[in-house]
Amino acid sequence: MSNLEYPTHPDWIDAAEAAKHRPAFSSGILVPSIGLPKGKTKIDVVKALKRARRALDLKPAVLAYLEHQICMTQAEDWEQGRAPVAYSQVKTLAAHFDVEERTIRNYETSLARKGLILWNDSGNHRRYAKRDETGKLVDAYGIVLTPLIERFADIEKMGEADAFELHLRSSETGRIRCLRRVLCYLAQQAHAHDCSADLIRSAEILLGRIPGRSFSKKAWPTIAVCSLRLELEEKIARLKQALTCVLDQEISAQAEQDFRHQYTEDTRQNPVGTCSGEWTSPDGDEVILQTEPANAGGMEEGSRGQAHRENMPPGAKARPKAAITSTGIEHIRLDQVMNVASPLMQDMIQMEAGEREANWTALDRAAAKAAGYLGLSPALWTSLRSETGSAAASVCIVVTERRLADPNNPVVNPGGFVSGMLTRARQGKLYLHKSVFGLLKQPQPESGLT
DSSP states (O other), rough: OBSOOOSSSSOOHHHHHHHHHHHTOOOOOOOOOOOOOOOOOHHHHHHHHHHTTHHHTOOHHHHHHHHHOOOOOOOOGGSSSOOOOOOOOOHHHHHHHTHHHHHHHHHHHHHHTTTTTTEEEOOOOOOEEEEEETSEEEOOOOEEEEHHHHHHHHHHHHHHHHHHHHHHHHHHHHHHHHHHHHHHHHHHHHHHHTTTHHHHHHHHHHHHSSSOOOTTTSOOOOHHHHHHHHHHHHHHHHHHHHHHHHHHHHHHSSSOOOOOOOOOGGGGOOOOTTTEEEEOOOSOOOEEOOOOOOOSSSSSHHHHHHHGGGGGGGGTTTSSSOOOOSSGGGGGGGGHHHHHHHHHHHHHHHHHHTTTTOOHHHEEEEEEEEHHTTOOOOEEEEEHHHOOOOHHHHHHHHHHHHHHOOOOSSOOOHHHHHHHHHHHHOOOOOOOOHHHHHHHOOOOOOSOOO
């Protein structure tokens, strides 16, 4: 085709539909392109193709070939009224990619069937081009890239959809890993409290369906991943309901013990440590002093300060000075930790508190249990608690458990994450208040556990 004449009103047809009826290496019609959107260049075409590579099912080698062909064109060829044509010989391309010529032809056939390229070959299939003095193609034979311009908007949308799906899969799989630990923990509790055998069995079957390492897209489409997450949440809700009924029966059958009589002058009825500002640890071998931390802010002396004493982290002043001098716990209030905690963690803390309001001791006990289902080793939990203090260690667990469901950067290995926090604490670089304040600004993840 010589002396290209562009039609004034071309009838644009769908490139993919046209490709279905176009046999390989037949002479195509070289028509002018409508041009890329204003401000877009061929580099943007390459970026869009890379983002949409999964949606277009482009293999890495085919995408590399197409990128090479795009880069061989001139920027002006992508403007309105022109046509981008890549006219490198098949033999040259085969040498460049170190493949057989037949492989290059297979690449081109695949791209044509996807409606991404067209051919405009000479009679003997030679590829060449001529340009006038302005650089405009007047005679061109080779691979026509006009369909990439016509489908540019669609390709960009494919890339956005693919990115959204990837983000959704990442979020869902992170949530599933978290729910798997929760379901495993609840199943163990159900065993211990003799809950329904059918319910426990169904939970174990569901746990066995969850892959150990990764969710392959072929075996686990996105819809299947979302369905699995919903199944886990439904099963967890049923186990929680069953456990609540069992625990309510056990509690109602017991006499009141360790009940703190707060509104009486006769404190002789109180258990040891309940009215002296002291609480025992979950193991019963450590006294947690409910002293006001330094630089807490907002605390007043007198009755108001006494009323809010249980809302402040313990041990900041009473704990003897060790290698770890500060973790930021002195800047955190209990209500802030509760607001940061996930719905599941809030339930665990409230369960430990019983009929009383949540306090640091309940948080400490709940964190000890959460550390178990998160998979922390006993040695790591003991080191974290002894070196940073019970309050700081509990907040570390709350932050870690919340980050399991982080949609942008979920924690995959809780043990490694907590180990890193302990390392930073030893270096004096653990700032728990920054983590808590940052999470306070983020919306709570949706949960089916409440």
